[in-house]
């Protein structure tokens with residue numbers, strides 16, 4: 001049986017472990033964290049394997065056939081170089097790295113070695129994407145209005161932008177990735193404006209990141225997108241990770257990893273002539289007969305994501321992986337271009 005190892009036994013590591021417990025065709029052989037007690041708690045929960053605080057020692061002793069890398073954004077580099085050198089297929093959590101030069105070199109080495117490598121953009125495995133792609137194929141999209149607002153995540157490194165990349169790179173990157181995936185195009189230019197100062201040091205000591213940012217994105221095929229995202233909200237002020245894809249005849253409200261609601265795609269759902277924007281005063285209202293058609297996630301997309309990577313390693317065929325390493329790098333570069341725009345105050349051409 002192939003041997004699986006995991007490095008980084010924190011929040012997202014636990015999420016993957018829950019999935020591994022459902023797999024009975026792989027041996028859970030090694031868990032590594034700088035904090036040994038975390039690795040030990042994973043061994044206990046897995047009911048197998050050995051705990052380590054040094055990944056080199058784990059690689060030497062366990063000799064894993066595949067590894068999940070679940071470390072914070074600034075902890076990439078040495079682990080991947082060693083993993084690639086040993087030819088171990090790996091799954092790495094987004095955002096892969098914050099240093100784009102490092103990320104490019106890792107992509108180069110993965111490709112040179114022909115190694116199976118995937119990333120944690122699990123939203124790509126959601127079944128609602130079938131509906132979303134059909135909608136986009138049959139309704140040319142003009143604009144996407146996107147947003148995501150939540151509170152400050154708990155991980156200690158998170159509220160320092162130098163360590164996490166900030167909200168866009170750390171969390172909203174899932175939406176940036178889904179824009180590329182669903183629209184089947186690449187970003188051309190981004191212009192991103194940060195807002196700071198709402199969360200104070202008194203309220204949250206060590207908080208050095210933007211409270212929110214607003215970004216205008218142009219895509220290579222002419223579609224535009226506005227993305228507003230923040231990590232400032234107290235309970236009750238958060239809102240869904242939603243993207244409204246607008247075409248001339250219909251629209252789709254896409255809720256990340258939850259559901260997609262289509263409006264105007266059926267006869268019954270078409271507004272009467274008098275509905276929509278009320279002539280004269282510019283007031284907008286929902287049409288009386290607009291009910292929408294909602295499609296919800298049918299399967300555990302996170303489980304599907306991990307299973308797909310495992311199957312790729314077991315069969316040697318990576319073709320079903322929806323977020324290969326080299327492609328994930330492009331979503332990271334997209335998000336980092338937004339950060340560059342925030343720093344320079346200028347529009348930034350996205351380049352890979």
Ligand SMILES: NC(=O)c1ccc[n+]([C@@H]2O[C@H](COP(=O)([O-])OP(=O)(O)OC[C@H]3O[C@@H](n4cnc5c(N)ncnc54)[C@H](O)[C@@H]3O)[C@@H](O)[C@H]2O)c1
Nearest residue numbers: 008009010011012033034071072073075093094095120155
């Ligand atoms: N795909 C997703 O939806 C998703 C969700 C949450 C987090 N993440 C990503 O996962 C990564 C980790 O996030 P988290 O919330 O689990 O962080 P965390 O702080 O909870 O856990 C990270 C763990 O890595 C360990 N670690 C750091 N360097 C190490 C090293 N060299 N060797 C061994 N262990 C090391 C830390 O001690 C810690 O226990 C981040 O990049 C985050 O963006 C992805």
